[in-house]
Amino acid sequence: MRRRIVAARRAMPEHDRVTAGSAIRDALAEVPLLTTGGTVAVYYSVGTEPDTRKLIAALWKRGxxxxxxxxLSDGELDWAAYEGPDSLEATRQGLLEPVGQRYGSGAVRRAAAVVCPALAVDRGGLRLGRGAGCYDRALSLVGPNTLTLAVIYDTELVWSVPAEPHDRPVDGVVTPETGMRLLSAR
Incomplete structure (x- = not known):
C-alpha cells in the first residue's frame, strides 16, 4: 500500500500539488482552533507530500x-518554533527543520491542534505513515482537547489501513477537494 501511494504521488503533476497546497491552506485557515493565536504543531511538507508550507506561513502571519x-535519532519527535522561512535548515534526511530552541517531545500536549502527515487514512481515523512510528508516539502525547488531523490527497481516504496495536487514530483529515472532515470521536 505504501509503495502504491508513493508511486501515485510521484506521478501527480506539479501543478496539481501546488493547487492542493493552496486548497489545504484555505480549508484550515477557516478552522478557529487553528487560527485564534494558540499553538499548532504542523509538519513541514517535503517532496510529493501534500503541501503544508503555505498553511504554516499563513498561520504564522496570523499570530x-x-x-x-x-x-531525533531515536525516532522521537522534538518540537521547535517556526519563526519564518529563515528559521529552517535542511537535514541529512532531506527535511527542513527549525533551528531554534527545542521544547521536547511533550510540547504537543499544549497544542490546540496537531497536523500530521499520512500516506492514507481509514474511515476510523487510523493513518498509514512511513513506518517509523514517530507520529504515533507524538499523537499518544496530545491532550484530550487537541484536534488531530492528517493531511492527505482525496484518493488516500480509504476503507482500511494495516494497523498495529501502537497506532493512534486522528480526529479527521484535510484533503484538497473536501477540506476538513472529522472521522472519529476520541
Whole structure:
C-alpha cells in the first residue's frame, strides 16, 4: 500500500500539488482552533507530500504559534518554533527543520491542534505513515482537547489501513477537494 501511494504521488503533476497546497491552506485557515493565536504543531511538507508550507506561513502571519517537528535519532519527535522561512535548515534526511530552541517531545500536549502527515487514512481515523512510528508516539502525547488531523490527497481516504496495536487514530483529515472532515470521536 505504501509503495502504491508513493508511486501515485510521484506521478501527480506539479501543478496539481501546488493547487492542493493552496486548497489545504484555505480549508484550515477557516478552522478557529487553528487560527485564534494558540499553538499548532504542523509538519513541514517535503517532496510529493501534500503541501503544508503555505498553511504554516499563513498561520504564522496570523499570530498562531507554530511548532514544527525535529526528528531525533531515536525516532522521537522534538518540537521547535517556526519563526519564518529563515528559521529552517535542511537535514541529512532531506527535511527542513527549525533551528531554534527545542521544547521536547511533550510540547504537543499544549497544542490546540496537531497536523500530521499520512500516506492514507481509514474511515476510523487510523493513518498509514512511513513506518517509523514517530507520529504515533507524538499523537499518544496530545491532550484530550487537541484536534488531530492528517493531511492527505482525496484518493488516500480509504476503507482500511494495516494497523498495529501502537497506532493512534486522528480526529479527521484535510484533503484538497473536501477540506476538513472529522472521522472519529476520541
Amino acid at each position: 498562531t504559534y507554530v511548532l514544527l517537528p525535529v526528528f
